[in-house]
Amino acid sequence: MTQPLPLHVEHIFTMDITVGAPQMAGKGADGMDLRIVPVTGGVVSGPALQGEVLGGTAADWLRVEADGTAHIDVRLTIKAASGGLVYVQYAGIRTGAPEVLARLGAGEAVPASDYYFRTLMRFQTVAPDLAWLNRTLGVGVGQRPPSGPRYDIYAVR
Secondary structure, three states: OOOOOOOEEEEEEEEEEEEEEEEEEEOOOOOEEEEEEEEEEEEEEEOOOOOEEEEEEEEEEEEOOOOEEEEEEEEEEEEEEEOOOEEEEEEEEEEEEEEHHHHHHHOOOOOHHHHEEEEEEEEEOOOOHHHHHHHEEEEEEOOOOOOOOOOEEEHHH
8 A cells, every 4th residue: 555645845935915896797607696806916035936916907707606706717927026027827715614704794804813825836937937837736724814915825846
């Protein structure tokens, strides 16, 4: 019998993003509410990547179940401190007890330990100093303070 292989992760950056008012698109064929949430900017800081999140063409195509569970689908661009651009696409889930999700939906500060918020990130860049990102999967541990989403991003090694 073989043993499971270990999973190693390394913190590479933290990303704080700012968002605009959601555009309520209505219920999709799957019965979920579709909300298009513009990403207006943000800051990336950490041991392996620093820079800013560029607004304008970034958004979360958020699908929300009746119980408040959110299915995240984000595309954004990071401008690294070195000047290189990094395209980031990530999907994830934010879920918890209905009363906790209702508090989050109302814009309240809720401890991150009260809900589950995880993402899987893919990166693409032509910047030579950031090429390692093209071969890296990122796992994000998210939280949703009133100021906007925050992600601690770990490279899966």
